[in-house]
Amino acid sequence: MGRELSRRRLWGPTRAGFGRKMLYDRRIPVSPEPVAAAAVVPRAASSQRDLRLDLFRGLALWLIFLDHIPSNIVSWGTIRNYGFSDAAEIFIFISGYTAAFVYGRAMRERGFIIASARILKRAWQIYVAHMFLFVIYMAEIAYVSSSFENPLYHEEMGIFDFLKQPDVTLIQALLLKFKPVNMDVLPLYIVLLLGFPPALWLLQRQATVALAASAALYALTWHFGWNLPAYPTGSWWFNPFAWQLLFVLGAWCALGGAGRIGRFTRSPVVLALAAAYLVFAFAVVMTWYFPPLAPLVPKWLGDVMYPIDKINLDVLRIIHFLALAAITVRFVPLDWPGLQSRWLRPAILCGQHSLEIFCLGIFLSFAGHFVFNEISDAVFMQVLVSAVGIAIMVAAAALIAWYKSIEGRSPGSRSKPPDADLAGGEA
């Protein structure tokens, strides 16, 4: 598709009306009758694959990669610097959405036990992937500990102390209690999946009750300070009892919630409020980066807002994500021609193979930082490492897609397993 064509279609007069209609039409089946639902799903799924989920999850994976390379100038372009929420919210929300879509269908068609078994199998795969990343991390840290010495950093070298006790450290890592920096998302994902079967069961029967229960757990977590313990001290950096709210919210939207609140989220008032909130968040964040601006935030406002807690998914972050989502859905409808553009194809490909590409991104961010230290951290090197990293992620995604196609599992393929790649890639 040529650039001219896509631009014309993007801005053409048909966009708004057609897009709105398609959003209404977009049905994720939530029929109370399993037979009727099963009859609708396959056709809807193969013809209505929502590429937006793939696209934004792919973009989130790129942003997570860029953000995880310390002191990377390119990470100034990522959304965490311009508002309260970051790529983690996008990733978890879309993961909840796709998990509900994929396993919801399995649960309707084949029952609770089969669907639960598949969810747990997925959790196991993610656990293995996490441990694989941990081994790579250990290799890097062991290398640095033996090759770097500087009297200035005597205390910082204490980070390597755990290498002296591999027996304890490895067991704590297997228990998901010892989690090195930037390796917190997959353990969160594992716990969310472990708790997902009953949540999905309830979502399919009483969606509103399930969402309310999730919100209640979130509120109780804030009230009582619940979290899982970490090693050697502290607790999880992504508190599963808080972050589950976003996962369940994504699942709720996938199972018909998005349609139910569609009229609300598309109302001009809501869009205006969302835009105003994004501007507000942007202004606040600017005062963090330019300390002379800090006095512009009134003390009472600072006392109310701060600290904006990522561990427990601060409500300011949720609102920021929802505002972003409302505006994104408004301007990127399901039938947005850009989704077919080859320029967005790389991001969509990455989003369709999220587990593999997420793990690769974490590895590449380690490797990128390693390159900065060992070779050069000049600005052009930072840009180069960022670009090459994303290129490797895209190439890997293409390779995985090719493997799946030769195994008869390409997206849209009707061969088995029928739903692993539906509606935004894997769950």
Add this chain to the structure above:
Amino acid sequence: MRRWTAAALAVLGGMGGTLAAESPDCAVSAHLAAAEYPLPRVAAAVDQAKRLDITVVGAGSSTLAGPGGVDLAYPARLEVILGERLPGVKTKLITNVKPRRTAADMAEGFEKILMEDKPVLVIWQSGTVDAITGADPEDFRATLDDGVETLHAGGADVILMNMQYSPRTESMIAIQAYADNMRLVSQQREVPLLDRFAIMRNWNELGTFDLNAATKKLETAARIHDCLAQFLANLIHGGIKLQREQLRPIQ
């Protein structure tokens, strides 16, 4: 190239790209070294009693290992610099520095320090060990907040100092949440913060110091500590001046 980019970023930040330091060797962007808050207790002691008793409370990065390291580290340098800058004022500096202490470990000793040292200024360096051991950032913030309250109640002003910027271990220690919480306490309690992390990162970007180099020598470390001492002296001096200008009463 990196040098120019960093300078350009400083200009974009509205800092005018000016560099501020007592010695040109310590050049950083001006806003990183500006005194923001007055130090009423210090000003009163300097103006009235003509003396300044300081205690530095810190962990391993408040000293330098090796022969002569203590004399080259920032607390000893600060005492020398203040002696030169505040003529006629009797300056005494006590160090309470032990490696591997968290903020909570240090705060436990505050009552004793207040009783025995009777400082009018406590320089509280912390955050590194909390970040390494993964302490709960919210607990860290609460510890800092309570600690500042205790010190204020005991008659001492406080200057907070955060972690070092360490490019080699940057991907292995999650510093940011702790640095953010320290800045938050600094703003809410209106106590000066020596943003050592940002200053050292700025040095690394500007090429003032190469923080990536592996070495056993103390030379660069000593120069860095000397610069940190100069910035601390600026904060103290600036805090006294702000107090004189504002004539704000002690709460």
